[in-house]
Amino acid sequence: MQRLFVRLLKIFGPRFRLAPLVAEYLARAGRIGKTDQIPTELVPLAARLWARGWFNHNLFDSHRDWILPYWATRQLDPADPGFVARALNPVFLNTAYRNWTTIGNPESKLEAVVDPRGLVTPQPNGDGWSLDAWLRVDAEIFFPSRLDESSITQKPFENLPLVQTQYEPARLRLNQEAFAVQDNDGNDWLIAAYSIENPRGDARTATLFLSLRPFNPEGAALVDHPEWRAAKDSTELWVNDELAALLPPPNAFASSNAEAGDVAFQLDALNGASSIADRTGLATAAAAYELDLRAHTQRVVTVALPMSRTRASNAQAAQWTKPDALPQLKRDFRNRWRTLLAQAMTIRVPDDAIQNAFDANKAFLLLFHDGDSITAGPFLYHEFWFRDAAYMLNALSQLGYHAQVKQVLEKYPRRLRKDGYMLAQDGEWDANGQALWTLEQHTRLSGDFEVLHDQYWNLLNAAHWIDAARQKTKQNGERVPEYGLLPAGMSAEHLGPNDFYFWDDWWGLAGLRAAVLAAKLFNSPDDQAKLQKAYDAFLHDLNSALQHAAHTNDAAWMPASPYRRADSAMVSNLAASYPLQLVPPNDVRITATIDELKRRAFVDGAFFHHVGHGGFGTYLALHIAGSEIFQRKPEAWNAMRFLLKHASPTWTWGEAIHPNTRRGGHGDGHHGWMAADLISFIRNALLFEENDHLVLTPALPDEWVFETASIKVERAATYFGDVDFTLAFGDRNATLVLKGKWREPPMYIEWNLPMEIKNAGGDKEGVELMDAHRVRIPSNVTRVVATF
Structure with a gap:
C-alpha cells in the first residue's frame, strides 16, 4: 500500500505543486526497515486517529474558552508538564493524559469509558460524544475538567467496574457513579448517577447541569443535531437522530451550536431551544436541575445512556431515572459481579x-x-x-x-x-x-x-x-x-x-x-x-x-x-x-x-x-x-x-x-x-x-514477611490441577497449608522463602531443604512448617 501511495504521489503530486521530495521521503521511510508492508487492517485505525487529530488541531486552539475535556485543558496549558507545542504539528492528540476506565457488562461486546474527571462516553466507538456534569453553587460554576488535582478524587467501588468521581464544591459534595447494566432484552446501558449532598447544618441551593459534549478522551466528536424530547416518565436527549440519554425532567434546558458558542456560556439564562443544527459537528446541550438541599440531605439525579445505536425509546430504562431506582440498580450490579468474580x-x-x-x-x-x-x-x-x-x-x-x-x-x-x-x-x-x-x-x-x-x-x-x-x-x-x-x-x-x-x-x-x-x-x-x-x-x-x-x-x-x-x-x-x-x-x-x-x-x-x-x-x-x-x-x-x-x-x-x-x-x-x-x-x-514441578512464592517481598502476616490463594489453576494454599508467618517460622486438586500431581513442589531456612518438616515424609531458601515438598504433603 505504501508503494502504491508513493506512485500516486509521483503521478499526481505535480498537479498540487508537491515537490518530488515528498514522494521520496515516503519511499525512503519504507526502506528504513526490511519491508514496506503495512497491515491493511491498521489503515482505518490510523486514518481515524489522524483525521481526528487534524480536526482537534483546527478546533482546540481557537476554542480554549469552551469547557474542554480534561486532557485538552491540561495539554493546552503552557504551565502544565503535559503541554504540547503545536506550531509545526499538523495533529493535536491526547499524548500526555491517556487514562480512562472501562465500564460495561460481562461478555458484552460494548464498553463505555469514564475519564479522570467523570466525563462519560457511552459509545466510544460510535459517535463518541460524552456527558459532563457541572455544579453551580453561590453563583460559582464548578467544571470538573478545570479543577486542580487535589480537588477531585476517583476510585472504583469495591474494585468493581463502577467508577466513583467525587469533589466538594463550596462545602457541598458531588459524587458521580458510572456503571453498566442490561435491560430485559439484553441491551447495554450506562448508568450515570449524580448525588449532590449537603453534609453540613445550613440549607443550601445549587444547580446541577448535565451537558452533552462533542468531545471524548481522544478528542472531538461530531454532534450535528441534538434534540430534547418530553416522554412519559423521563426526558429524552437525542443526538444525530438517535436516542442518546434518558434523564429526569429538568427545570430548564438549552441547545447551542458553534456559531452561538458553547452552551456553557448560556448557563445563567438557558435558551429553552429543544433542538439545533450545526454543520461543524460542535453542537452542545445542557439540562438544569435546581436543588434545594436541607441540612444533611442529598438529591440524586440518574441518567441512563444506551451503549449502542438505537432509535427506540425504552420504558424500562426510563424507570431507572426515578429518584428511588439507584439502590436496586447498584445491588443488582454488585451481586452479578460478585457472583462472577467468586x-x-x-x-x-x-x-x-x-x-x-x-x-x-x-x-x-x-x-x-x-x-x-x-x-x-x-x-x-x-x-x-x-x-x-x-x-x-x-x-x-x-x-x-x-x-x-x-x-x-x-x-x-x-x-x-x-x-x-x-x-x-x-x-x-x-x-x-x-x-x-x-x-x-x-x-x-x-x-x-x-x-x-x-x-x-x-x-x-x-x-x-x-x-x-x-x-x-x-x-x-x-x-x-x-x-x-x-x-x-x-x-x-x-x-x-x-x-x-x-x-x-x-x-x-x-x-x-x-x-x-x-x-x-x-x-x-x-x-x-x-x-x-x-x-x-x-x-x-x-x-x-x-x-x-x-x-x-x-x-x-x-x-x-x-x-x-x-x-x-x-x-x-x-x-x-x-x-x-x-x-x-x-x-x-x-x-x-x-x-x-x-x-x-x-x-x-x-x-x-x-x-x-x-x-x-x-x-x-x-x-x-x-x-x-x-x-x-x-x-x-x-x-x-x-x-x-x-x-x-x-x-x-x-x-x-x-x-x-x-x-x-x-x-x-x-x-x-x-x-x-x-x-x-x-x-x-x-x-x-x-517443567514437571510447581513453584510457590518464588520471590516474596520483604515487607510481606512479618509476624502475623498471611497470604492466601484459592482456586488457582495450574497445569497439575487447581491449588489452594495459605502461608502464615509466626515468630521465626512460617506455616504452609496446601490443598491440591491434582489431575496429574507435580513431581514435587518448590517452596521459596526470602529468609535463610534452618529446617523444615511436614505432615508426611519427604520434605527437605533444596538450599538455604527453598524447600522441596512431595505433592501429597498438605502442611509444612519452616523455621528460620
Missing part, C-alpha cells in the same frame, strides 16, 4: 495496592472478554489481535475462567486461511504461534481437551504455515543473518520499522511446541515426529542467528533482530522466558539482555521504551519483571512498585507512561494487555509451573 482465583496478600490492583484488573479482564472475541481496549484498541489475545486469554486461564476462554478459542478456525495463516491483521508473523500457544495453555490449565481435539487438523495446518513461512528466508541459499527465520514484518509494532524480529521466531517456536504436545496427547506419533523435527530445525536456525548477532555485537544480549543493535526493543526477546518458558530462566542470553536493558533503557529505575512508545513501558516492564520472577529475583517487584505508583486511581494504565506527567502517554488509555500482564505477574509471584 468463581475464579482469589488472593489475600498483606499489601493493599497489590490486592486492589489484582481484584480490579480481574474484573477488567472480564470486561475485555467480548463473548467470542477479546479486545485490547475499550476505545482505540477495540480490535482483536492474536498477540494481545494470547496474554489476555492466558491470564483468564490462570484465573480459572476456562469457559470464557473456550468461547473465544472456538471461533479461531474462522480466522484460519487456507494456507494455514491465522489472520487477525495481515503481516503479523507472530500470530500463528500465539494462537497455538493459547490453545495449549487453555488445555493445560483447564484439563479440557475438547477445543484442542476439535481443532487438531487446523492446528497442524497452522503449524505447517510456521515451518513453511520461515523457508522463505532460505531461498537464495546464502547464510544471511536472517537465515531460517520468519520473514520481515511489523508483527510487534512497538519494536520499530519492519524487520526480521526474533520476537516472531520465539512465538513460532512456541506454536510448534504446542503442536508437538497436541500430537503426543492424541497419540499421533507420525505427526509428533514431523513437528518435533520442524521444531528442532527452527530452534537450530534461531540459535545460529542469535550466535551470529552475539559475535557481531561481541555480547551475549539479544538484539530485536539480526540487523539491530542494542536498544529498548530488545525487551521483545524476553518472551523466550516470560511467558513462553522456551529457555531456562537463567539462560545467559536472558540475563545479559535484562542487564543491557537496565544499562540502556532504564530511567529513574524503570524501563523506558524509546522505540515507538516514547514512554515508560507498562506491560513491557512486566515482561522484564516476569522473567525475573522466574529467576526468583526479588528485584522483579521494582517494576510493579513503579507501575502501582503511577496507576490511575481506578488501577488502570495506558500502553506507556508519559515521562513528564506520569500519566498515560500511548495506546488505549485502559490497556487490556497490561491488565493481563499484571494478573499474570501477581499470579506467578505466588505460584507458577516449571
